[in-house]
Amino acid sequence: SMKYLLLLFSLVILAHCDHNAAFGEALAHIDWVAVKANITAMLTDSQDFWPADFGHYGPFMIRQAWHCAGSYRLSDGRGGCDGGRIRFSPESEWPDNGNLDQARLLLTPIKEMFGEGLSWGDLFILTGNTAIEVMGGPVLGFCAGRIDDEDGSDSVLLGPTTEQETHIPCAVDGDCQLPFGATTRGLIYVNPEGPMGVPQPNGSAPQIRDTFARMGMDDAETVALVGGGHAFGKAHGACTAPCGTFKGEDTITSGFEGPWTATPTVWSNAYFTNLLNLEWELHTGPGGHYQWRTNDSAADPAIMMLTADLALIDDDDYRVIVEDYAASISNLETAFMNAWYKLTTRDMGPVTRCAGPWVPPAQPFQHALPAPIAESALPDFDEVIDELETLIGDRRGDFVTLAYQCASSFRRLDYTGGCDGARIRFPPQSEWAENTGLDALLTELQSIYTAYTGLSWADLIVLGGNVALDLAGSSPVPFCPGRTDDTTGSALNFLTGKNIYNTSVLGLRWYADSMGLTDEEWVVLSGRPRSAADMARGGYEGTWSANETVFTNEYFTTLLAETWEAHTAASGNMQYKAAGKNLFIVANDLHLVQDADFRVFVQKYADDEELFMTKFVEVWTKLMTIDRYDGPTGNLCSDAGTPVGTDDVAESEEAATGGDTDEAATGGENGSVLFMVSLISILVLFL
Numbered sequence: 039s040m041k042y043l044l045l046l047f048s049l050v051i052l053a054h055c056d057h058n059a060a061f062g063e064a065l066a067h068i069d070w071v072a073v074k075a076n077i078t079a080m081l082t083d084s085q086d087f088w089p090a091d092f093g094h095y096g097p098f099m100i101r102q103a104w105h106c107a108g109s110y111r112l113s114d115g116r117g118g119c120d121g122g123r124i125r126f127s128p129e130s131e132w133p134d135n136g137n138l139d140q141a142r143l144l145l146t147p148i149k150e151m152f153g154e155g156l157s158w159g160d161l162f163i164l165t166g167n168t169a170i171e172v173m174g175g176p177v178l179g180f181c182a183g184r185i186d187d188e189d190g191s192d193s194v195l196l197g198p199t200t201e202q203e204t205h206i207p208c209a210v211d212g213d214c215q216l217p218f219g220a221t222t223r224g225l226i227y228v229n230p231e232g233p234m235g236v237p238q239p240n241g242s243a244p245q246i247r248d249t250f251a252r253m254g255m256d257d258a259e260t261v262a263l264v265g266g267g268h269a270f271g272k273a274h275g276a277c278t279a280p281c282g283t284f285k286g287e288d289t290i291t292s293g294f295e296g297p298w299t300a301t302p303t304v305w306s307n308a309y310f311t312n313l314l315n316l317e318w319e320l321h322t323g324p325g326g327h328y329q330w331r332t333n334d335s336a337a338d339p340a341i342m343m344l345t346a347d348l349a350l351i352d353d354d355d356y357r358v359i360v361e362d363y364a365a366s367i368s369n370l371e372t373a374f375m376n377a378w379y380k381l382t383t384r385d386m387g388p389v390t391r392c393a394g395p396w397v398p399p400a401q402p403f404q405h406a407l408p409a410p411i412a413e414s415a416l417p418d419f420d421e422v423i424d425e426l427e428t429l430i431g432d433r434r435g436d437f438v439t440l441a442y443q444c445a446s447s448f449r450r451l452d453y454t455g456g457c458d459g460a461r462i463r464f465p466p467q468s469e470w471a472e473n474t475g476l477d478a479l480l481t482e483l484q485s486i487y488t489a490y491t492g493l494s495w496a497d498l499i500v501l502g503g504n505v506a507l508d509l510a511g512s513s514p515v516p517f518c519p520g521r522t523d524d525t526t527g528s529a530l531n532f533l534t535g536k537n538i539y540n541t542s543v544l545g546l547r548w549y550a551d552s553m554g555l556t557d558e559e560w561v562v563l564s565g566r567p568r569s570a571a572d573m574a575r576g577g578y579e580g581t582w583s584a585n586e587t588v589f590t591n592e593y594f595t596t597l598l599a600e601t602w603e604a605h606t607a608a609s610g611n612m613q614y615k616a617a618g619k620n621l622f623i624v625a626n627d628l629h630l631v632q633d634a635d636f637r638v639f640v641q642k643y644a645d646d647e648e649l650f651m652t653k654f655v656e657v658w659t660k661l662m663t664i665d666r667y668d669g670p671t672g673n674l675c676s677d678a679g680t681p682v683g684t685d686d687v688a689e690s691e692e693a694a695t696g697g698d699t700d701e702a703a704t705g706g707e708n709g710s711v712l713f714m715v716s717l718i719s720i721l722v723l724f725l
Contacts, residue, residue, distance in 0.1 A: 074168055077148060080144060082094055096170075102124070103163050103169075111196075113216050113219070113252065115450075180394055181383045181393075182670070206539060217539075218252075246264075262373035262374040263374065263381060296341060298341060298342070316334045384452070390668065407522045426501065441457070441506075443476060448661070461526075462476065464526055466531050471577075472575075506567070546629050562643065563661065590647060597630060
């Protein structure tokens, strides 16, 4: 029954909040020096169940860290080592991740020793870092705080899976395009044998450049990572059937065979000097794949290269970088340690989410913002609210939309976007089709922004949305100040502001999930005030409301009551019109009544306006504060603040600007709010 479904949902939320709280508390007590010492000892303690190549597990562990992190893609923020999903299908089954289950077995005693506060994701990356250092390589630092997932569901769209093949197919496996990160499903980047298995370095170079760019790497970073990573270890593919133990000398992984350098457990730039100074010829290796060997009598006959390696000297731009790293190991070390940190940390969000003793200063890829504005420097928000009320008047939907568009750029998958920073003022966000015309509202707000010292654009935009809701009749909306402003929008130029998947119900559900919203939360936010002007900005006609200045549950009652017919707007956009009435919706609205799971919540809030108003404030506040990080699991706005319209908004400032954040440090995003709502739900069910 619905009663027990609600109970199950509440219990799931309670478990999630409790998990994040417990992890945050345990993380704070991890002895990272002791963890690193145990990793160091493990690296040279070869085990019979999986003997170490050259007596050293370092290269094996670097591969694990790289492949855990290297699945990240900018297109939608999926992949990366946060979540530790390399432990689960589909990533665990990728050909590129063959035998990495043995690496996890080697690390299991360390994981068990340190318990919940040491996540698998953190352990994988720290082990890779430690291996590099032990073998003499450079490491910039370590950002702890990866939160383990319970399954691989967030990797399903990476493929190959039924869901991916059905809804986001790759037209040609081996030449997959965006949103895919790799050219070939099941591989981290490209086919090392060459495009579609054809050993042509000149064809491989463009694919390498493209796929590394999909995770935000430039040419210098790409070459440093490839050559720095291949300074260590070997490929496995010498064994031919029957292969005996399938371990040690019988190991088969990629099917290629051999090390890239003569010293595979010692850091060097020999990979680059070998590429440039030796003559390479194509042959079929013992594993049956094309690879490259050298007949130079001065070289170690065991070393090899792959087509993707030779591509770095076939391409003119890459070759210049190869020559630089061959001539200067110092240049290589600087480039590698920065690129490695970016590779392993890109999915962790801003530096404010990092924990541990080895966190370096904020890096460019972490799109750092200034520190939250001090309480003493904040303006009198009661005065700001008075001015906003006068400015907004009846244009409530417009200012709700401005705040929503600013905040809804958030991606939970890589902790990116959101309204903190107010990057909606700059390209590319200001130029998104969804934000057309919002610059006019920003121009109107300029006088208020200028009048108050300590007032950030980000706070003003969010507060404007809250005031607009209050004027429209919303339940009181909490406001948590202290946001700061970016000076440019270029740091997040990879965000798109739209659903990159497809226009189906499932595509909508994936999009909502990527914002950190459940089905119910998406439905609730869909009922926000939206004006005809807001619809027009998107190229649509009309609106669903007969009175867009008043906030009620009319959206839900209208969706259910009307018969919706296809209608082409003057712009050519397809939308839907109520039969016999001048009421209009778009496809995403129609999905909410056509999909059975979404419709349950539409009906729920059509039946109970008071419940909707209460839930809306909860979800709106979550979205407006979801990017206010305080460590890996904490949020500066766990106590979201004083509702707009009360006499003393300033009471909320302490929690947002450096007051007691113990609760935030151990809870998830608005975790305390979710916990209490879920607990109340359970009590209500059984009273």
